Amino acid sequence: MTVPAHNDAVDAWIERAKGHSTINVALRLGFRPKGNAKSIGAEATGPCPRCGGVDRFSVKIKEGLWNCRGCGKGGGDAIGLARWVPHERTFYEAVEFITGEAKPDAAPASEEEKAAIAAKRAKEAAEIDKARAAEAQQQNQFREDERRRCRQLWEHGRPIAGTLVEAYLRHRGVGRIPEGAKLRFHPEMHLRHPSGPGGKVVWTGPAMLSPIAGNDGRFMGLHTTWLDPRLGTPAMPAIDENGKPTKGKLVFVSEDGEVLDVKRSRGTKAGGHLVLAPALDTIFGGPRRLVIGEGIETVLAVWITMVEAGADMRLTAFWSAIDLGNLGGKALESVFHPTLKRPDARGRMLRVRLPGPVPDVSRPERSIAIPETVREVLVLADGDSDRTQVEYTLARATARWARPDLIVRGAWPEEGGDFSDMRMRKVREREAA
Known part of the structure; x- marks a missing residue:
C-alpha cells in the first residue's frame, strides 16, 4: 500500500474545516430548525436538508452530532454532514465546501x-x-x-x-x-x-x-x-x-x-401585540400616545388607575406585548449577566447569558413597530423579573423605536411585583376600608 506523503498545508486545511461547527454547516446546507435561538436549546430539529422530511433531522449543538431518522443516516462532525448533503461528496470536496478553499497541493x-x-x-x-x-x-x-x-x-x-x-x-x-x-x-x-x-x-x-x-x-x-x-x-x-x-x-x-x-x-407572535384600549379620538389618524407593557393584566391595571385619576385617555392606546422578549425584540447578541450563575450538568457554576441591550434590526417585521402618529411611548417595566433582563429589554425597545419626534419613557413598579400586583393590593385595601 502506498502511504501518501505528509503535507502540513493539507493537514492545516483539514483542521480548519474541523473547526467549523456542525450546526453552522447544516444552516449553510439549507437546514432550517424550528423555533429561535432561545428555544432551540441543546438540540435543533427540523426538516432534513437532504430528504426534506419534516421533524426528521436534528443536530446536537455542543456535541456536533447530526441525524436524520427518515434516511437512517447520521454522523459526528461537519465534514461528514457536508459529504452527505445535498448528495455524496468526496472527503476533500466536503472540506473545500466548508472552508471555501481549494486543496493546497492540488494541481x-x-x-x-x-x-x-x-x-x-x-x-x-x-x-x-x-x-x-x-x-x-x-x-x-x-x-x-x-x-x-x-x-x-x-x-x-x-x-x-x-x-x-x-x-x-x-x-x-x-x-x-x-x-x-x-x-x-x-x-x-x-x-x-x-x-x-x-x-x-x-x-x-x-x-x-x-x-x-x-x-x-x-x-x-x-x-x-x-x-x-x-x-x-x-x-x-x-x-x-x-x-x-x-x-x-x-x-x-x-x-x-x-x-x-x-x-x-x-x-405568529413575533412583532405582534394585543390591543387592550384603542385611542378613541383619531384626529391625528391614530393614537398620539402609547402605553405598552408585557401582560394584559399589567397594562389594564395602569389603564384603570389612570382613568380613575382623571387622565384624558382619548388620544392614548394601550397595548400588551405578550412577553418581555417580544417587547424588546431580538438582541444583536447575548451577553453575560453581571452577577447570575447557574450549575451545569456537572454541577459547575457558569455565568448566565441573556439577550443584550443592543437590538437586532435586520428583520423589522419581527419587532413591534410604533405608529407614526405616536409622539410619546410609556413602557411598563416588570418588577418581578430579573432587573438586568428588564433593563436590557427596555434598552432594546427604546433604541429600536428611536426617532426625533418620539419620546420613550420607562415606568417601574415596586420591587418584586408588577403594576397588576400593586393594583390588586390597593383595591383590596380600599375594599377593606
Missing part, C-alpha cells in the same frame, strides 16, 4: 475541470435553493392554516360581559373594561401538553382570548389565558400559600409534575 485545474466544478457547484446551489423554497412554501402554508384556525377560535368566543373573564379582571382590580378592548371569553378551550397541535389535551376549560395584531393591524394569531373555574365561588381562596392575593389564573400540574404555563400564544 492547477484545466479549463474542462474548472467548468465541471462550476457546474457541480451550481447544481448543488440550485438543489439547496429548491429545498429552501419548498420548505418556505410549507411553512407559509402552515402559518396560514394556523392563522385560520386561530381566527375561528376567536370568532367562536363570546363578549366578556357577565362571563368569567369579567370576573377575572375584576378580581385583578380592573372593575371596568376599556371601550374597544380586544378580549373575548371561550368556555371550553383545550390546553395541550406539550404545546402545539401534536400535544395531548390535558385540560379543557374557560379562557380569556385576545387576537395578536401585526404592525399593519392584520390578524396574526391568538393569545389565550386559562382561568380558574372556581373564581367567584367559595372554593376559590382569596389568599395563596405565600399570603398574596390569588391571581385567578388556572394552576395546572401535569402527570409528570410539571406546572404548565396557562398563557399560550398560537400563530
Whole structure:
C-alpha cells in the first residue's frame, strides 16, 4: 500500500474545516430548525436538508452530532454532514465546501475541470435553493392554516360581559373594561401538553382570548389565558400559600409534575401585540400616545388607575406585548449577566447569558413597530423579573423605536411585583376600608 506523503498545508486545511461547527454547516446546507435561538436549546430539529422530511433531522449543538431518522443516516462532525448533503461528496470536496478553499497541493485545474466544478457547484446551489423554497412554501402554508384556525377560535368566543373573564379582571382590580378592548371569553378551550397541535389535551376549560395584531393591524394569531373555574365561588381562596392575593389564573400540574404555563400564544407572535384600549379620538389618524407593557393584566391595571385619576385617555392606546422578549425584540447578541450563575450538568457554576441591550434590526417585521402618529411611548417595566433582563429589554425597545419626534419613557413598579400586583393590593385595601 502506498502511504501518501505528509503535507502540513493539507493537514492545516483539514483542521480548519474541523473547526467549523456542525450546526453552522447544516444552516449553510439549507437546514432550517424550528423555533429561535432561545428555544432551540441543546438540540435543533427540523426538516432534513437532504430528504426534506419534516421533524426528521436534528443536530446536537455542543456535541456536533447530526441525524436524520427518515434516511437512517447520521454522523459526528461537519465534514461528514457536508459529504452527505445535498448528495455524496468526496472527503476533500466536503472540506473545500466548508472552508471555501481549494486543496493546497492540488494541481492547477484545466479549463474542462474548472467548468465541471462550476457546474457541480451550481447544481448543488440550485438543489439547496429548491429545498429552501419548498420548505418556505410549507411553512407559509402552515402559518396560514394556523392563522385560520386561530381566527375561528376567536370568532367562536363570546363578549366578556357577565362571563368569567369579567370576573377575572375584576378580581385583578380592573372593575371596568376599556371601550374597544380586544378580549373575548371561550368556555371550553383545550390546553395541550406539550404545546402545539401534536400535544395531548390535558385540560379543557374557560379562557380569556385576545387576537395578536401585526404592525399593519392584520390578524396574526391568538393569545389565550386559562382561568380558574372556581373564581367567584367559595372554593376559590382569596389568599395563596405565600399570603398574596390569588391571581385567578388556572394552576395546572401535569402527570409528570410539571406546572404548565396557562398563557399560550398560537400563530405568529413575533412583532405582534394585543390591543387592550384603542385611542378613541383619531384626529391625528391614530393614537398620539402609547402605553405598552408585557401582560394584559399589567397594562389594564395602569389603564384603570389612570382613568380613575382623571387622565384624558382619548388620544392614548394601550397595548400588551405578550412577553418581555417580544417587547424588546431580538438582541444583536447575548451577553453575560453581571452577577447570575447557574450549575451545569456537572454541577459547575457558569455565568448566565441573556439577550443584550443592543437590538437586532435586520428583520423589522419581527419587532413591534410604533405608529407614526405616536409622539410619546410609556413602557411598563416588570418588577418581578430579573432587573438586568428588564433593563436590557427596555434598552432594546427604546433604541429600536428611536426617532426625533418620539419620546420613550420607562415606568417601574415596586420591587418584586408588577403594576397588576400593586393594583390588586390597593383595591383590596380600599375594599377593606
